[in-house]
Amino acid sequence: MKDEFDEIDDTLDDIEPLNDGSPELYEHFRVVVDKGQTPVRVDKYLFERLVHSSRNRIQNAADAGFVMVNGKPVKSSYKVRPQDVITVMLDRPRYENDIIPEDIPLDVVYEDSELMVVNKPAGLVVHPGCGNYNGTLVNAIAWHLKDNPKYDPNDPQVGLVHRIDKDTSGLLVIAKTPNAKTSLGLQFFNKTTKRRYRALVWGIVDQDEGTIVGSIARNPKDRMQMAVMSDPTLGKHAVTHYRVLERLGYVTLVECILETGRTHQIRVHMKHIGHTLFNDERYGGSDILKGTHFSKYKQFVNNCFETCPRQALHAMTLGFVHPKTGEEMYFTSELPQDMTELIDKWRNYISNRDQL
Structure with missing residues (x-):
């Protein structure tokens, strides 16, 4: 079973006053x-x-x-x-254990004296938590910056500004100075950052584009999940914009734009409108939710699951204002190989549907 603490969406956007009962501070x-x-x-x-x-x-x-x-x-x-x-x-507990630098491969997209942008692979836990005190992205960053006397990986005033789920790939920004952490954190808090994701979801999304508005909280029926609350006062306000990029038989490739950054937001919102992320085990996407009952089709989908053995979600673009220069920064990460091959399989399925 996957650890529930290793999957956290962008978190500085997730901060609420302490007296609202939120467990996130x-x-x-x-x-x-x-x-x-x-x-x-x-x-x-x-x-x-x-x-x-x-x-x-x-x-x-x-x-x-x-x-x-x-x-x-x-x-x-x-x-x-x-x-x-x-x-x-x-937005996270105090740590009893120091973060130890570990020589873990790190894909650095950009770096200067104030910050760095990295491209996280799927399967890498972002931050130490229960059951994951080492082998994380934070340990890799500590190794990368081990010769920087101004960077202390155990100082909460520097480091990660936001997070993405363990099995989501894509871009993250890390602050190397306290002032950068404050500036970037406020940009996430004030929703001025630009974040776009690519996702493959089950079903044919009818509308070419749309907006999902729904408060998100822990699912009272399954504590391992988040869910959209029928009573908006029970959750945190969340907004996701989506746009259809390609319809592929029984799945759809979409672009999702985060206006807020709640825990599992895209995964929860897309399921809420009936389009669970492909192979998202926690939310039921690892079942065959759409399609035929033919054995060849089932075999095809199972092959797709093996090709991309995680939720098909990638943090593709990230934009923000540089905390020191004021320059608008914008980064793009190409789809990783597993998602590229997955999408190609569905494209081939469309062209050869009669054979399945």
């Missing part, structure tokens, strides 16, 4: 204000106590909702009062 710093404290801005108060943070980064973090006072998010201008409980929250 974790406490990384806590302080109780002294009884004799005079009123002072919270950004100044934290700057004097957080060794590795600039005041500008604290201000940006507060504006994004990451700084809490008595369990509620506050702006950087909030005046600290005696006995206030101040917490700084992040």
Whole structure:
């Protein structure tokens, strides 16, 4: 069984205030204000106590909702009062184990002093978690940057800005400096990044393009899945735009554009409209959902499953504004071999349908 903690979509877009019951924020710093404290801005108060943070980064973090006072998010201008409980929250738990650099192959698409963009292969866990404390993309990045004295892989102020599922391939951006992490994180939070995915889904998608709006939360009937909630107040608001690229018999090649970045968003939204991702085991896509009952067809589909032994989803493009230069950056990753061969098989199926 796949580990449920190794499959997380872009996460800085997934942050909600702590008091909404969301499990996605974790406490990384806590302080109780002294009884004799005079009123002072919270950004100044934290700057004097957080060794590795600039005041500008604290201000940006507060504006994004990451700084809490008595369990509620506050702006950087909030005046600290005696006995206030101040917490700084992040999108992942504190790690008990240090991240050890490991010599794992890394496909670096772009790199400069502030950031790097990598092309992650399917099957590689992005970040250490329960059951996956090594052999991850983060371990590979730590090795790649082991000679950079300014990069500490155990410092949450640098590193991954967003994530994609273990069995999803494609582009990720990594911050090498705290200021880059804050800037890029806010771009994801404010939904100004550009992210396009390619997916092969079951069934013929009728509309050439469309938008899926549906709040996403943990599936109450299956804790290993996420699901679209009928009551929008029970989940997190999520929006996915899609466009049909090619209809191939009993499957459709689509482009998905993320407006938000919830856990398993594309996988959940496409299933919600009746088009589960091809070979997405967790959501039922590894069953033959469309087609005929002929044995040759079943054999053909099983061969397709073997060709692409994971959900057919690829993070193809990524765009953002460079945190230091202000330049608009845009990167594209070609479809990996398994998805290319899978699509070619379905194209051949269309041209030889009578033989199946």
